[in-house]
Amino acid sequence: MQAQDMLETVCKTVLEKITPKPEERRKIEDLARRLEKSVTEAAERFGVKATVRLEGSVAKDTWLSGEPDIDIFMRLPRSIPRSTLGEVALKIARKATEGAQQVERFAEHPYLEAFVEGVRVNIVPCYETKPGEWLSATDRTPYHTDYVKKRLKPRMRDEVRLLKKFMKGVGVYGAEIKVGGFSGYLCELLIIHYGSFLNVLKAFAQHEQRTVIDIENHYKGRKDELPLLFNEPLVIIDPVDMGRNVASAVQSQKLYTFVAAARAFLENPSLKFFYPPETKPLTIKNLNETLRNRGSALVFIVFGMVEAVPDVLWGQLYKSQRSLAKLLETNDFTMLRCAAWSNEENLNVLLFELESRHLPHVKKHLGPPLEKIVDCERFLAKHATNPETVSGPYIEDGRWVVEVKRKYTDAVSLLNEKLKDGGRSTGVAKDIAKTLSKGFKIYVNEEIAEIYSRNSEFAKFLTDFLHGKPKWLENAVKTG
Amino acid sequence: MQAQDMLETVCKTVLEKITPKPEERRKIEDLARRLEKSVTEAAERFGVKATVRLEGSVAKDTWLSGEPDIDIFMRLPRSIPRSTLGEVALKIARKATEGAQQVERFAEHPYLEAFVEGVRVNIVPCYETKPGEWLSATDRTPYHTDYVKKRLKPRMRDEVRLLKKFMKGVGVYGAEIKVGGFSGYLCELLIIHYGSFLNVLKAFAQHEQRTVIDIENHYKGRKDELPLLFNEPLVIIDPVDMGRNVASAVQSQKLYTFVAAARAFLENPSLKFFYPPETKPLTIKNLNETLRNRGSALVFIVFGMVEAVPDVLWGQLYKSQRSLAKLLETNDFTMLRCAAWSNEENLNVLLFELESRHLPHVKKHLGPPLEKIVDCERFLAKHATNPETVSGPYIEDGRWVVEVKRKYTDAVSLLNEKLKDGGRSTGVAKDIAKTLSKGFKIYVNEEIAEIYSRNSEFAKFLTDFLHGKPKWLENAVKTG
Numbered sequence: 001m002q003a004q005d006m007l008e009t010v011c012k013t014v015l016e017k018i019t020p021k022p023e024e025r026r027k028i029e030d031l032a033r034r035l036e037k038s039v040t041e042a043a044e045r046f047g048v049k050a051t052v053r054l055e056g057s058v059a060k061d062t063w064l065s066g067e068p069d070i071d072i073f074m075r076l077p078r079s080i081p082r083s084t085l086g087e088v089a090l091k092i093a094r095k096a097t098e099g100a101q102q103v104e105r106f107a108e109h110p111y112l113e114a115f116v117e118g119v120r121v122n123i124v125p126c127y128e129t130k131p132g133e134w135l136s137a138t139d140r141t142p143y144h145t146d147y148v149k150k151r152l153k154p155r156m157r158d159e160v161r162l163l164k165k166f167m168k169g170v171g172v173y174g175a176e177i178k179v180g181g182f183s184g185y186l187c188e189l190l191i192i193h194y195g196s197f198l199n200v201l202k203a204f205a206q207h208e209q210r211t212v213i214d215i216e217n218h219y220k221g222r223k224d225e226l227p228l229l230f231n232e233p234l235v236i237i238d239p240v241d242m243g244r245n246v247a248s249a250v251q252s253q254k255l256y257t258f259v260a261a262a263r264a265f266l267e268n269p270s271l272k273f274f275y276p277p278e279t280k281p282l283t284i285k286n287l288n289e290t291l292r293n294r295g296s297a298l299v300f301i302v303f304g305m306v307e308a309v310p311d312v313l314w315g316q317l318y319k320s321q322r323s324l325a326k327l328l329e330t331n332d333f334t335m336l337r338c339a340a341w342s343n344e345e346n347l348n349v350l351l352f353e354l355e356s357r358h359l360p361h362v363k364k365h366l367g368p369p370l371e372k373i374v375d376c377e378r379f380l381a382k383h384a385t386n387p388e389t390v391s392g393p394y395i396e397d398g399r400w401v402v403e404v405k406r407k408y409t410d411a412v413s414l415l416n417e418k419l420k421d422g423g424r425s426t427g428v429a430k431d432i433a434k435t436l437s438k439g440f441k442i443y444v445n446e447e448i449a450e451i452y453s454r455n456s457e458f459a460k461f462l463t464d465f466l467h468g469k470p471k472w473l474e475n476a477v478k479t480g
Numbered sequence: 481m482q483a484q485d486m487l488e489t490v491c492k493t494v495l496e497k498i499t500p501k502p503e504e505r506r507k508i509e510d511l512a513r514r515l516e517k518s519v520t521e522a523a524e525r526f527g528v529k530a531t532v533r534l535e536g537s538v539a540k541d542t543w544l545s546g547e548p549d550i551d552i553f554m555r556l557p558r559s560i561p562r563s564t565l566g567e568v569a570l571k572i573a574r575k576a577t578e579g580a581q582q583v584e585r586f587a588e589h590p591y592l593e594a595f596v597e598g599v600r601v602n603i604v605p606c607y608e609t610k611p612g613e614w615l616s617a618t619d620r621t622p623y624h625t626d627y628v629k630k631r632l633k634p635r636m637r638d639e640v641r642l643l644k645k646f647m648k649g650v651g652v653y654g655a656e657i658k659v660g661g662f663s664g665y666l667c668e669l670l671i672i673h674y675g676s677f678l679n680v681l682k683a684f685a686q687h688e689q690r691t692v693i694d695i696e697n698h699y700k701g702r703k704d705e706l707p708l709l710f711n712e713p714l715v716i717i718d719p720v721d722m723g724r725n726v727a728s729a730v731q732s733q734k735l736y737t738f739v740a741a742a743r744a745f746l747e748n749p750s751l752k753f754f755y756p757p758e759t760k761p762l763t764i765k766n767l768n769e770t771l772r773n774r775g776s777a778l779v780f781i782v783f784g785m786v787e788a789v790p791d792v793l794w795g796q797l798y799k800s801q802r803s804l805a806k807l808l809e810t811n812d813f814t815m816l817r818c819a820a821w822s823n824e825e826n827l828n829v830l831l832f833e834l835e836s837r838h839l840p841h842v843k844k845h846l847g848p849p850l851e852k853i854v855d856c857e858r859f860l861a862k863h864a865t866n867p868e869t870v871s872g873p874y875i876e877d878g879r880w881v882v883e884v885k886r887k888y889t890d891a892v893s894l895l896n897e898k899l900k901d902g903g904r905s906t907g908v909a910k911d912i913a914k915t916l917s918k919g920f921k922i923y924v925n926e927e928i929a930e931i932y933s934r935n936s937e938f939a940k941f942l943t944d945f946l947h948g949k950p951k952w953l954e955n956a957v958k959t960g
Contacts (some may be wrong), residue, residue, distance in 0.1 A: 205853075207850075209851065252877075252878060253875065253876070256850050259850050260875055263853070293870075294870050294871070294883070295841030296840060296841070296842045296883075297840075336844055336883055337883075355840035355842060356840040360776060360777075361774065361775030361776070362774050362775055363835060370687075370739050370740060371689065373686075373743070376740070376743075380953070384949065390773075391774070391816075391817075392948040393949060394817075394948045394949060395733065395736045395737050403776075403816055403817075403948065468871030468874045468882075469872055469873060469874060470875075473873065
């Protein structure tokens with residue numbers, strides 16, 4: 001089959017699965033209307049003047065069959081102070097979904113996640129504001145809904161669905177910190193701009209350095225200013241707020257993954273991009289064999305519950321991961337990769353794969369060039385009679401050099417020492433430092449079997465990590 | 481004592497030792513005259529028209545007591561072809577020093593080194609040429625002698641002697657390839673230019689980036705051209721040949737060592753700079769302890785006789801050392817230092833001190849950035865299904881990356897494999913490759929005791945190497 005035919009066949013097959021059927025659509029839309037009503041009534045009951053409206057993908061009809069998320073927004077008067085906004089909203093939301101399973105969530109302010117008739121419902125407060133007078137980030141949402149409903153032609157809704165499903169499949173969908181990917185609204189804007197799923201892929205397959213999109217031409221005649229105003233590699237000016245880049249939270253890793261996946265898909269279309277195969281964890285025997293074979297050192301820092309909502313938790317995990325990676329690299333350990341994993345409850349893991357757990361004892365320490373006379377004097381005064389000096393000072397390539405003992409030659413000792421008080425001084429994030437200071441455990445290579453064998457989600461994560469290659473890359477590459 | 485007084489005292493003490501006493505001077509000058517005569521007679525006997533004359537430090541009265549070198553030059557007619565110049569000269573020289581110990585040497589062409597009445601005598605051929613019409617490098621020598629005799633005031637001869645002795649003491653004297661330092665003529669020019677030993681030191685203590693000296697003002701009004709014509713950090717235009725940098729063979733390592741030693745001496749004058757203490761080799765027990773303590777890997781490549789005169793041998797040793805250092809570094813071994821040693825007879829050693837003999841098995845291999853679409857396709861085609869790929873390809877910092885097995889994880893295996901045919905393809909110099917192809921042995925750390933215990937000169941070399949610090953640096957540094 002030709003690639004073009006194959007593309008069409010794949011997209012058609014996917015669309016059939018992801019477009020809500022009339023019955024499912026009726027059920028969800030009916031539930032949404034009932035929820036609008038019960039939130040409105042609950043607000044009234046508490047004497048709060050609220051404009052309640054369905055927002056999000058169900059309102060815009062860009063949701064995926066089997067994965068509906070009903071977003072009910074309460075637009076509240078600006079007279080309610082920010083400090084009590086969440087409290088007021090939660091009270092109303094709890095009342096409106098009485099009897100359902102409820103979880104308090106937190107983005108910019110608290111909101112309620114409830115499971116009603118098996119469907120995830122988010123009841124979110126925001127302020128009733130005019131464009132440009134935003135008081136909180138969610139104030140824009142109703143305007144986003146209006147904009148998309150106005151601009152997205154009916155046939156383009158399926159294109160949005162395809163794009164979302166593709167992005168989910170290749171792991172770049174979701175604006176939450178854990179993912180750092182593309183939001184639903186961003187997908188809709190991309191379809192509005194490029195017209196179709198395939199056009200989006202074709203455009204991103206060609207992405208170089210920067211892509212800047214200004215659908216509403218807010219910067220007409222001032223395009224040159226854009227690179228100064230926004231420095232992200234992907235800039236999509238928000239049609240309802242010219243000062244905002246809708247893609248500002250897209251991590252470059254996710255952007256590049258999307259670019260590479262788009263290329264691979266256009267080259268070699270397959271359902272795999274939308275429906276990646278489930279990871280089968282390695283058996284313990286295979287795990288140990290794999291670890292032995294690679295000969296590197298996987299160092300796992302394992303710790304318990306962190307008191308933080310998911311977005312905060314993941315932000316802190318990534319920050320701590322970066323800080324500790326830097327600590328290890330500053331101490332000359334060669335990093336292959338690092339990663340973070342969490343069940344968002346009682347088990348958190350920071351993983352650093354090093355070329356080697358141990359380093360040689362001696363290292364070269366470069367001093368100043370001979371030209372810097374005063375620096376040289378200082379360097380010689382410090383090192384010429386220092387017992388830490390193994391050789392030298394001697395001159396090499398026009399500068400003074402000494403060989404000194406390394407302070408840390410074992411990555412595990414380094415981490416144990418730096419983390420014993422939580423590791424704040426090395427850049428570990430606050431709530432994680434709090435947990436670490438109460439205790440943590442470091443595992444190296446096959447020692448992790450203890451955790452691996454007890455937790456299948458972690459086992460999948462580690463299996464994928466060891467494999468390294470994106471699933472969509474399997475057989476997707478011409479090796480001619 | 482004030483530093484200034486100390487400087488004077490040290491210089492005076494040294495001068496007393498190195499200025500030839502009348503008796504020694506008489507003896508050497510008498511011997512030189514007799515040698516001039518016998519070389520002249522030998523030339524006549526063979527029917528060769530030669531202008532024979534004493535050159536070098538004895539002619540210029542800049543030689544050091546106890547270390548005279550008598551250079552007798554034969555200026556031969558330009559009608560003698562270069563190919564037979566050496567042969568003719570050797571024949572005459574052998575006849576002229578009949579009965580003395582004789583060694584054939586080679587610089588640009590062969591010359592004879594003879595030991596006559598306990599004094600080293602060099603009998604060197606050159607062409608009788610006018611300035612600018614040089615046929616061989618040694619043709620300039622008589623002009624150098626004339627120039628220095630004319631320009632060097634009597635009191636400045638002692639200054640030359642001090643400078644030479646200082647340079648010998650800190651290991652930067654000698655234009656031969658082994659040293660790559662300052663020639664006697666260069667010392668004389670420096671004194672002519674700066675006026676005194678201390679002025680030379682003061683000037684070089686301030687050396688930054690480049691020092692350019694044009695005593696005869698050959699480039700008057702064209703000084704700007706000098707940096708384009710000569711790119712060495714030290715440029716001393718030859719008074720008798722404006723196209724030549726007398727310092728072109730001074731290795732930057734030697735220049736910088738001189739700069740650093742000059743500073744240290746001016747700061748803290750001491751006889752040690754002129755008379756460095758003899759190295760006392762470590763005992764085998766101390767050697768082993770030192771090696772164990774540093775924990776690095778000293779890898780010695782030991783081989784026998786190389787068929788080459790010293791200048792060629794050292795040139796090849798250094799070239800081979802550089803090539804093999806590059807080979808090791810290209811294969812990810814971290815070099816601390818390297819060095820070459822030779823007894824110029826049957827024992828040669830290339831020494832590489834590595835942080836570690838062994839490397840981890842896996843390493844990261846960075847592929848092209850996502851922007852380079854064709855390169856990415858090629859990279860993925862090569863690595864996605866390659867059995868050498870341990871993890872990935874995955875995307876990191878906007879580029880494809882794979883983790884692969886290292887080809888060599890043991891420096892000794894790498895060297896053994898690359899050198900088994902002599903190592904020409906890795907850049908080992910020709911005559912050394914010839915020797916290596918017949919056999920060599922690699923020793924690591926304490927294994928070298930086998931050689932160390934049998935050869936005291938090598939033992940001194942290795943002791944100094946491990947110490948690293950120049951002898952003049954001991955106690956020469958203010959550690960306040």
